[in-house]
Amino acid sequence: MKITALKVIVCSPGRNFVTLKIETDEGLVGYGDATLNGRELAVASYLTDHINPCLVGRDAHQIEDIWQYLYRGAYWRRGPVTMSAIGAVDTALWDIKAKAANMPLYQLLGGRSRSRVLVYAHANGSDIAATVEEVLRHQEMGFEAIRAQSGVPGLDTVYGVAKGQKLYEPADGSLPAEHDWNTEKYLVHTPKLFDAVRSAVGPDVHLLHDAHHRLTPIEAVRLGRDLEPHRLFWLEDATPAENQESFRLIRHATLTPLAVGEVFNTIWDCKQLIEEQLIDYIRTSVTHAGGITGLRRIADFASLYQVRTGCHGATDLSPICMGAALHVDTWVPNFGIQEYMRHSEVTLDVFPHDYRFESGYMVCGESAGHGVSIDEKLAAKYPYQPAYLPINRQKHDGAMWNW
Ligand code: KDG
Numbered sequence: 001m002k003i004t005a006l007k008v009i010v011c012s013p014g015r016n017f018v019t020l021k022i023e024t025d026e027g028l029v030g031y032g033d034a035t036l037n038g039r040e041l042a043v044a045s046y047l048t049d050h051i052n053p054c055l056v057g058r059d060a061h062q063i064e065d066i067w068q069y070l071y072r073g074a075y076w077r078r079g080p081v082t083m084s085a086i087g088a089v090d091t092a093l094w095d096i097k098a099k100a101a102n103m104p105l106y107q108l109l110g111g112r113s114r115s116r117v118l119v120y121a122h123a124n125g126s127d128i129a130a131t132v133e134e135v136l137r138h139q140e141m142g143f144e145a146i147r148a149q150s151g152v153p154g155l156d157t158v159y160g161v162a163k164g165q166k167l168y169e170p171a172d173g174s175l176p177a178e179h180d181w182n183t184e185k186y187l188v189h190t191p192k193l194f195d196a197v198r199s200a201v202g203p204d205v206h207l208l209h210d211a212h213h214r215l216t217p218i219e220a221v222r223l224g225r226d227l228e229p230h231r232l233f234w235l236e237d238a239t240p241a242e243n244q245e246s247f248r249l250i251r252h253a254t255l256t257p258l259a260v261g262e263v264f265n266t267i268w269d270c271k272q273l274i275e276e277q278l279i280d281y282i283r284t285s286v287t288h289a290g291g292i293t294g295l296r297r298i299a300d301f302a303s304l305y306q307v308r309t310g311c312h313g314a315t316d317l318s319p320i321c322m323g324a325a326l327h328v329d330t331w332v333p334n335f336g337i338q339e340y341m342r343h344s345e346v347t348l349d350v351f352p353h354d355y356r357f358e359s360g361y362m363v364c365g366e367s368a369g370h371g372v373s374i375d376e377k378l379a380a381k382y383p384y385q386p387a388y389l390p391i392n393r394q395k396h397d398g399a400m401w402n403w
C-alpha cells in the first residue's frame with residue numbers, strides 16, 4: 001500500500017491544532033496530531049518542507065522503518081519539533097494499518113488489558129473555596145481522580161487556573177503573557193489547599209497536583225512531605241527534569257508519588273528516571289514522544305521498573321492524540337491513569353471521534369483505526385491564530401523563572 005499524498009492542516013477551533021493526513025493508493029486515510037503548543041507552525045513546516053516529500057511512494061505498512069528513517073535519517077535526532085512531526089506520521093500510519101486490518105488500534109497493539117480507562121479531571125479555582133467547589137463538582141460528575149490547582153494569595157495570576165468559569169486553556173495571548181511567581185507563597189498555600197480539598201472529598205477520591213517545574217529539588221521535598229497526609233495520587237513536574245539525577249533527592253525524602261514527562265520527546269529523556277525508579281508515572285504523550293511507536297517503547301521499558309503510564313492529555317493535544325492515547329491505554333499493561341481535560345464543543349465538532357466519557361472513565365471506540373478524523377471544511381473556517389503560553393518571572397526582582 002503506497003503513500004500517495006500527505007497534507008498538513010492547521011486550524012484554530014478555539015485553539016490551534018496541526019493535523020497530518022496521509023492518503024494511500026488503496027483509499028485508506030490516516031490522521032496524526034502534530035500540535036506543539038506555541039510552536040505550531042514550526043512543526044507544520046518540518047512536515048511540509050522536510051518530511052512529506054520523502055514519504056510519497058513509500059509503503060504505508062512499514063511503520064518501524066519509516067520511524068527509523070525519520071529519526072536516524074535526519075541526523076538531527078530528538079527535540080520537540082522533530083519528534084512531534086515523527087509522532088504525527090507514526091500515528092497516521094498506525095491508523096491506516098488498523099483500518100487495513102479492519103480493527104480498532106488497540107487490537108494491533110496486543111488487545112485489551114482493561115475494559116475502560118481511568119481519567120483525571122482538572123479542578124481549578126481562584127482561591128481555596130472556589131477550588132473545593134470545583135473538585136466537588138467534578139466528583140459529582142463521576143470523576144474518581146481530580147487534579148486541584150488554585151490561585152495563590154499575593155500572586156495575580158497562577159498558571160493552570162482559568163479566568164472566570166471558562167474551561168482552562170493554556171495558551172491565550174498573541175504574545176506570551178508575563179506572570180509573577182513566588183515559591184514561598186506557593187509552598188505555604190498549597191498544603192492548605194489540600195487540607196481543604198481532602199476534608200471535602202473524603203478518602204476515596206484520587207487527588208493530583210501539578211507544580212509545573214517551579215520548585216528546586218529541596219523545595220519539592222518540602223511540598224511532597226507537607227502533602228503526605230493527603231496521600232496524593234501524584235505530584236507532577238516537581239522540578240525541571242533535564243537533570244534527571246535531581247529526582248534522587250526528592251525520591252528518597254518523600255513518600256508522595258511523582259509524575260514527570262509531558263515535555264519529554266524520547267526514551268532518553270526518561271531513561272535514568274525510570275531505571276533508577278525515581279518516578280512512579282511517566283507522562284509522555286503520543287504526539288510529543290514519537291507517536292505510538294515511541295510511546296510504546298517508553299511504556300514497555302517503564303514496565304520493567306514498575307513505572308506506570310499517565311499520558312499528558314491537555315487540550316493543546318488534539319482529539320486525535322486523545323483517541324490514539326486511549327487505544328494505548330486500553331492495551332498497555334502498566335497503565336496508571338490518563339489526563340482528560342475536556343476539549344471545547346467547537347474543537348470536538350472539527351474532530352469527529354468515537355471515544356466517550358463514562359462516569360470517571362474513558363472508553364475508546366470500536367471503529368477501525370484510532371477512531372478520530374478531521375472535518376476539513378469545518379476546520380477551514382477556523383484559521384491559525386497566534387497564541388502563546390505565558391512566561392514566569394520572580395515577583396521580587398523580575399528574573400525569569402522556571403516554567
Ligand atoms: O502546552 C502546555 C500544557 O499542555 C501544559 O502546561 C498542561 O501541565 C499541563 C498538564 O499537566 O496538562
Ligand code: MG
Pocket residue numbers: 210212236237262
Ligand atoms: Mg503538567
